[in-house]
Amino acid sequence: xxxxxxxxxxRDIAEEWLRGLYHGLINHPAYEKIENExxxxxxxxxxxxxxxxxxxxxxxxYYTAELLPYLEDEFEAWERRMWDRGSLLERKGSQYHF
Amino acid sequence: MRKFVFFGGKGGVGKTTVSSAYAYKCAxxxxxxxxxxxxxxxxxxxxxxxxxxDSPKPVDGIENLDAMELxxxxxxxxxxxxxxxxxxxxxxxxxxxEIDRQVEMAHQTPGAYEAALFDRFVDVMRExxxxxxxVFDTSPTGGTLRLLSLPEFLxxxxxxxxxxxxxxxxxxxxxxxxxxxxxRMREGDPVIAQLEERRDRFALAGELLRxxxxxxxxxxxxxxxxxxxxxxxxxxxxxxxxxxxxxxxKLTPEPDDDENGRGARFLRERVRTERERLNTLREExxxxxxxxxxxxxxxxxxxxxxxxxxxxxVEVRPEPVE
Numbered sequence: 036x037x038x039x040x041x042x043x044x045x046r047d048i049a050e051e052w053l054r055g056l057y058h059g060l061i062n063h064p065a066y067e068k069i070e071n072e073x074x075x076x077x078x079x080x081x082x083x084x085x086x087x088x089x090x091x092x093x094x095x096x097y098y099t100a101e102l103l104p105y106l107e108d109e110f111e112a113w114e115r116r117m118w119d120r121g122s123l124l125e126r127k128g129s130q131y132h133f
Numbered sequence: 134m135r136k137f138v139f140f141g142g143k144g145g146v147g148k149t150t151v152s153s154a155y156a157y158k159c160a161x162x163x164x165x166x167x168x169x170x171x172x173x174x175x176x177x178x179x180x181x182x183x184x185x186x187d188s189p190k191p192v193d194g195i196e197n198l199d200a201m202e203l204x205x206x207x208x209x210x211x212x213x214x215x216x217x218x219x220x221x222x223x224x225x226x227x228x229x230x231e232i233d234r235q236v237e238m239a240h241q242t243p244g245a246y247e248a249a250l251f252d253r254f255v256d257v258m259r260e261x262x263x264x265x266x267x268v269f270d271t272s273p274t275g276g277t278l279r280l281l282s283l284p285e286f287l288x289x290x291x292x293x294x295x296x297x298x299x300x301x302x303x304x305x306x307x308x309x310x311x312x313x314x315x316x317r318m319r320e321g322d323p324v325i326a327q328l329e330e331r332r333d334r335f336a337l338a339g340e341l342l343r344x345x346x347x348x349x350x351x352x353x354x355x356x357x358x359x360x361x362x363x364x365x366x367x368x369x370x371x372x373x374x375x376x377x378x379x380x381x382x383k384l385t386p387e388p389d390d391d392e393n394g395r396g397a398r399f400l401r402e403r404v405r406t407e408r409e410r411l412n413t414l415r416e417e418x419x420x421x422x423x424x425x426x427x428x429x430x431x432x433x434x435x436x437x438x439x440x441x442x443x444x445x446x447v448e449v450r451p452e453p454v455e
Binding site (some may be wrong): 046067069070073074076077078079083084085087088092093094095096097098099100101102103104105106107110114116127 | 209212216219220222223224225226231232235239240242243244245247249287290291293294297299300301302304305307308309316322323324328331333398448
């Protein structure tokens with residue numbers, strides 16, 4: 036193996052590691068954070084639409100019921116999140132990778 | 134007069150009589166008129182001695198006049214059926230029950246009845262092209278006022294929901310870094326489309342009510358009715374709706390001067406207190422009294438309706454819409 040080849044092989048490995056590190060440290064937590072934020076807003080949206088799921092009467096749930104057929108996944112995930120969530124702090128805390 | 138005329142007031146003051154009489158007056162003047170009853174008690178059928186339902190039907194013996202009675206109950210179940218149909222085509226069988234429960238619940242909340250009534254109101258106003266005048270005989274004050282102040286409130290509500298939804302969808306799109314498929318997309322999102330349609334509908338309703346509707350309050354010469362009317366006027370004013378005047382109904386007839394029996398004395402006394410109240414109405418309210426209708430011995434229908442119609446001094450000719 037010539038010197039040039041060895042250098043090229045080393046650079047390949049270094050590049051793969053760097054990409055992995057970048058993804059793990061920067062990229063992945065970033066979109067996860069954004070996605071979590073989006074979920075939080077979606078939770079607020081769902082709560083505004085269907086407060087009667089938690090026993091709060093709403094004058095508009097008659098209208099928002101029209102949205103339900105399109106909110107299948109959201110609705111299920113939302114209910115699960117709402118019932119499971121220990122506290123807001125816990126949810127916010129889990130967004131950070133310690 | 135504007136195209137949509139609403140008669141409101143406390144329960145039992147004679148809204149149905151007055152609105153039927155006014156509708157008759159309009160029809161008689163050659164305007165294609167529709168009288169719409171939104172009162173669940175539905176006494177329009179009694180006035181015209183004829184059964185009406187959810188779609189306009191010509192009134193026997195009176196030219197140019199159609200009548201209909203809104204049934205919110207039916208509208209609620211129609212709405213429910215519609216949603217269930219799209220549920221079964223959209224949602225996986227595993228989730229249908231879960232969501233179905235939510236839909237059922239939404240249709241039993243106290244607001245559902247009002248929402249359905251409101252929808253029908255808007256439908257009737259939107260599909261009224263063939264009529265020159267639509268007269269609404271509304272249900273008693275509280276319900277109707279809440280109903281008519283709904284559009285602005287609901288429009289704002291839909292607007293806020295829409296903003297939230299757009300925000301979360303935008304974030305989901307942003308989270309899709311490096312060519313991943315975003316979980317939700319703005320393009321073709323049925324929730325956004327649905328909310329936008331609702332918002333536009335509320336906006337249209339608000340516009341029609343503000344620009345093309347006139348309101349009259351029917352009032353009896355008694356303390357309670359007057360006080361309620363005062364409240365009604367201020368909330369209609371707050372909603373920037375156009376209150377055109379007061380219709381005083383059920384005034385006591387005055388006895389002849391030479392009569393002096395117990396009945397005559399009673400009537401005279403009664404007329405005196407009513408006159409005071411009429412004065413209060415004239416002085417304390419900044420809306421004109423457009424009609425003073427004396428109590429009839431029999432139910433107001435047939436010939437009596439014609440008589441009462443003559444007593445209502447409300448403009449009939451259509452107003453050009455600016």
